Amino acid sequence: MNVFTLERGTVPLLISLPHDGTQLPPAFAQRLSEPARVLPDTDWQVSRLYAFARDLGASMLIPHYSRYVVDLNRPPDDAALYPGQNSTGLCPLQRFDGGPIYRDGQQPDGSEIAERRQTFWQPYHDALVDELERLRSAHGRVLLWEAHSIRGQCPFLFDGPLPDFNIGTADGRSCNAQRQARIAACLAAQSTYSWVANGRFKGGYITRHYGRPDAGVDAVQLELAQRNYMDEASFAWSPERAARLQASIRDLLVAALV
Numbered sequence: 001m002n003v004f005t006l007e008r009g010t011v012p013l014l015i016s017l018p019h020d021g022t023q024l025p026p027a028f029a030q031r032l033s034e035p036a037r038v039l040p041d042t043d044w045q046v047s048r049l050y051a052f053a054r055d056l057g058a059s060m061l062i063p064h065y066s067r068y069v070v071d072l073n074r075p076p077d078d079a080a081l082y083p084g085q086n087s088t089g090l091c092p093l094q095r096f097d098g099g100p101i102y103r104d105g106q107q108p109d110g111s112e113i114a115e116r117r118q119t120f121w122q123p124y125h126d127a128l129v130d131e132l133e134r135l136r137s138a139h140g141r142v143l144l145w146e147a148h149s150i151r152g153q154c155p156f157l158f159d160g161p162l163p164d165f166n167i168g169t170a171d172g173r174s175c176n177a178q179r180q181a182r183i184a185a186c187l188a189a190q191s192t193y194s195w196v197a198n199g200r201f202k203g204g205y206i207t208r209h210y211g212r213p214d215a216g217v218d219a220v221q222l223e224l225a226q227r228n229y230m231d232e233a234s235f236a237w238s239p240e241r242a243a244r245l246q247a248s249i250r251d252l253l254v255a256a257l258v
């Protein structure tokens with residue numbers, strides 16, 4: 001089964017978009033609760049938002065399947081990412097609004113979770129490891145950019161409206177300090193968007209696990225508030241807002257890559 005697309009680029013930048021997928025396996029949709037069937041918690045159209053990065057020479061890793069099947073940005077043992085806070089797991093049971101993903105009795109059991117991990121999670125991570133190693137050995141260092149987006153208001157997950165740009169580097173551990181400083185300086189130099197580094201979102205499993213600055217791999221997660229490129233209720237793309245946002249993300253990637 002083909003569960004992801006990897007496009008190999010020419011510069012030391014791999015953009016991973018683990019929550020972009022919207023496909024479901026056969027007969028999966030009928031197990032879902034009505035509100036879950038429209039996949040509200042997808043990082044909607046985030047691969048479209050980052051399409052410009054191909055022109056920068058970035059590699060792109062894009063999954064095909066929904067995070068409701070398996071969450072690629074969770075550890076394989078499903079340990080909590082943010083202990084003590086509401087979060088969602090490897091094969092999540094709750095939506096971001098706190099409601100159930102599955103109809104009663106349709107939740108996956110342990111063997112189904114193991115099968116999904118094998119079928120959907122493992123191939124994505126194998127490709128991620130291979131591409132990081134290819135770029136790192138070719139260029140000496142590589143930047144892994146974890147591209148995400150989320151509704152700006154999710155009371156179940158966090159208080160208040162989320163800043164526009166949320167940079168996560170595992171509290172500074174997943175990325176070289178100079179590179180982080182260039183990213184922060186780029187954000188500080190603009191006044192269009194609000195931003196925070198290592199606030200509510202500090203980077204998920206991929207950022208924390210693969211970010212090894214001492215071994216030549218810098219990992220940065222950018223969690224974007226979706227209001228800046230789409231309508232959060234209908235998931236509709238907003239061309240003008242998206243174009244403005246893309247220019248700012250481009251500035252950030254260029255500053256990070258120097």
Ligand SMILES: [Zn+2]
Binds near residue numbers: 018019043147148149
């Ligand atoms: Zn995401």
